[in-house]
Amino acid sequence: MTTLFSCEATDRWKQCLKSYGSVIKALSDKKIESAAKAKKPKPNPTLLQLDNWYQNDLPGAVCSRSPAHVTHAEMAKLMQWKLTRGKFRPRLAQLIQENTSESIETCTRDAFTAYDKDKDLAAAIQKLSSLKAVGPATASAVMACRFPESCPFMADESVTGAMPGIAIQYTHKGYMAYASKVTTKARRLRAQDKSHRWTAHDVELALWTDSLAKTLGVELEIAGDDDSTAGSKDSAAAAAATSTEPAAKRRKK
Template identity: 30%
Template sequence: MLVRVTSGIFIRNINTAYSTSTRGAMASSAVLPHNEITKEQFASHLSQYPALLEAISESKGAKDGQKTLSELDHFRYVDAVETFDLKNPKREMELEDIKTLVEWKLRHGKFRPKLLSLVSSNPPATVSQTLDFARNFYTNSNDARGTVRTLAKLKGIGPATASLLLSVHDAQNAIFFSDEAFYWLCCGGKKASIKYNIDEYAALNDEAQALVKRLDVSATDIEKVAYVLMKGQGLAKDAKPDTNKANAPAKASNPAASEPKKRKTTSNNESVKTETKAEEKALTEENPSVRRSKRLRK
């Protein structure tokens, strides 16, 4: 069981969440290629997802009245899939369901400060009509690319978020356009710039479909394995002790050396502005309609 996080406590608990052999595999500099992974290796990495997700959930915590990442993850991979499965839906998806899925996306991956408010601004009637059209289109055509394009017409819904909505309707075949899945399936396991456009999603979907057929696994399980390979490896690297610092000889006492060096600093407001601009750039790349709406307001 993990405790409230400080960086040191978190890393120690990450280590205890996995076996020694697993940590050794994660520490490898190379990510296992998706076109070489065996069914046994896939299953082994998939089994590590719950512990990794719980560790990250505990590290992020949750505000009063806010769902934890673990609770959101259960909704995304269990409740939503059982409720909205195209073959046997219990009810139709509504705006509140989309907002919960978007909250999961923001907590599970990169945080976009304005995404949830944009999604919330969609009229419920428009959401219902768009979802209904997309469901019928996908059922009749099995065209994931076209369905994602249709869903991306909603405010705040770019190809990545649209693919998430599609994924809970067809968990077996439709993959969510996550950073980790794209890095693993399309970038050789290396982090690279993502434009979040429909062509990138199509490329990701093609690679995912090939893996689904080769290993007889689901698209959502591919997401989880990619998350373990990309996130788990990074955490394992963070957990490595800095042996250079630990073994370095202590420096001789020098009053002058102990005085902090003056350096140019950036105010908190400037730091926030810089971070916000970067996040807004990523959001507009994922959803071009946001860029257009800004122009209209000028």
């Protein structure tokens, strides 16, 4: 079978995007089970709760401010989400707290305002990376919550899916190469599929889902012809009190 990234069939992309909720819940459950086996406390908040916050609550909170910006508490929680969802590096969770509230609010405000004006993603990532403990990957998570249409999060699985056989480079150059491929794919999917306005964040989520579903042994959901939203809200809600509906609430109509 061809890789997802090389696939031109939008049904397969929709299937992965629709299955995101089921796969993120499976990963969250696995982390809870691992903690129990190690006789450690249950993660609080759980990955599912953190992801629901990042995908659904944070974008609205950020965009409700004028000018838009991220607070110190939100940046710390975003880092917690990123480390819980991917590779856990406790030192980063500590270092992010050393930034002042003023520096985080000013830096994110300036990055958002500048990008909204000139669409210079490299400059925005560079600006955010001036904060302590913030590299291109974390900076991309900040940008993705504000500009999902053109700023994909730099998840390891998504990078590998978009650039197979190439070692991940956690650099500004490495991120820009990845972002270029993902935004180009989003444009191609939009041109082929008029029922869903594909964003860079959608593509990134679908790539992540495709990879983790295989790792966790989760069967992808069936995408119907009329599917135009992402996140598998119904399946996630049926399995847990918290549902996940990434990207759907943040698409520009």
